[in-house]
Amino acid sequence: MSEQTGNEMTGADARTTTLPAMAGDGWVNCAQGHGHWGRFGAAGLLPVHRGADGEAYVLLHHRGTETDQGDTWSLLGGARDSSESAAEAAVREAVEESDFDPTGIRVERVIRDDHGGWSYDTVIVSVDQRMAVRPVDDESLALAWVPLGEVLSINLHPGFAASWPTVRTALDSVLNGEPSQSVASPSDVALARPPHPVTGAHVVASEGLDRGDGIMKRELVTFNDGSRAVYEEYERAEDVTERLLDAYVGRAVGSRVPLSHPVGPHQLYRDHMPGSPASTRHQNLAELADQGAVSTRDGVFLGLHHALAATQGLTIDHVALGGRQSLITVDEGVRGRGSLPDPANPFVATFFRQVEPHLFAWVDNPVAPTDIEIMRRHLEGLRPLFEHVDRTPLHNTVMERFGQVAEHATGTEPLLAQPPGHHVEMPVPAVEAHHPLPPPPGSQERADHLRVGEALLTDDGRISSTPQAKTIAIRAIAARMRSSTPELVLASMGLNIGNDMADHLGDGRYVLVPHNAQYPSMGADVRHVDELDPDSPQHALDKVVPMDTHGGRHTLRT
Incomplete structure (x- = not known):
């Protein structure tokens, strides 16, 4: 968990992204094996006020009983849209969920809880008075200014409770007038790397990483807000586009894949999703699949991702093992794309495989109709992105492939919200009716x-x-x-x-x-x-x- 300072409301984050904005509503999967709300992360607003008597209060909301982790206390907030800073998202969500008036607030700190591929930002803002704030929908039962010393005595949301010690330390520094204790300031180091296009954070440290074919430079960088990402420079600009679109398709169908953020025609930042190389435990993809990974929640969606993208030549080196049996797609080099999915990939075979000699076809798969509709909505929402980078025909192809997946979806159990190692009942392969061989010669x-x-x-x-x-x-x-x-x-x-x-x-x-x-x-x-x-x-x-x-x-x- 880390801390960032600066008034993000004034545009000082220097965001450089030109990608079309996309709504963040939806579940996403982090490297720790958890599912989180917010396809591009989430942010919460923590207003703090010190009264004339010196007592400090924070504004918390009592979550509605029908929400995730209902009947607990946490922050006003929610999913970030793709182009929003943490402060913008937190304020927008607070205004949507209550009659909170953001006029005159001052952004003091942004505390990031990075799970690897998903993060939650606590945005601490100071206010001049404890205004009465009321909920405007059923997501909140009530809002209250809670004395700082009494926060731990109420029923907190588990995630908020886990982050509270770090948040409390940052609050104390704000109340004491102390400067931000960020990792470093951009002036302290001289790294010629662009700021992150979404957060505006600056690179303060880097270490070289192995790179594969088509990549000129690959580094693990640390930003001044404490977050990390993989910086990559490609020989061909079209490979940046391919990596960008591939990641968004994977995310749309529940695969654990890091998002990419272009910062130049040949450069991008990729979310850091740490995990142990699968090659340290398994010799090849077939062995990983045979040991049960192919019939897990993550195994199914890894296969779906690469079936839709028609990824060719995926090997055990392209898979990392995260928390709770999660499977993470990692790329250290440029991989090919085909006109059809790769049937040699045992995970892809859940959706597309050889059914007769020289005959390959889409087959019955374990995805449930409810998951199909969620995925379809997310995939269709990617059309503006594909149009923006002049890849509309590719989006049409992805949707055609997904149509085949939907047509053969026979699952009854929704899988998107299941833990990564959840066992999936695979369909029994249908017995194909073969045309009889011709009669023997001479008969x-x-x-x-x-x-x-x-x-x-x-x-x-x-x-x-x-x-x-x-x-x-x-x-x-x-x-x-x-x-x-x-x-x-x-x-x-x-x-x-x-x-x-x-x-x-x-x-x-x-x-x-x-x-x-x-x-x-x-x-x-x-x-x-x-x-x-x-x-x-x-x-x-x-x-x-x-x-x-x-x-x-x-x-x-x-």
């Missing part, structure tokens, strides 16, 4: 097949246009599809006709007996030729329509 059945094939094909190799040939072709196609022959016929004609008609189409042994020869649309009966009554005028040979003629097809259509 009578093989000769019959050859005779039918020669009868169906014209000299130029196309299927002949006779009704019988079309019927045989339709039935051959139906044998390779889930739909029955009648269903295919009905679909191809777009008509609501009886299955008995469709079954006998192209069969000369059956005929149609129109109810009214002049108006075929009034309907017809199907009769076998042996069922025709020679004494009935309707059954006369010039009145019935054989099913293997153009007239039969025409009668069906009309």
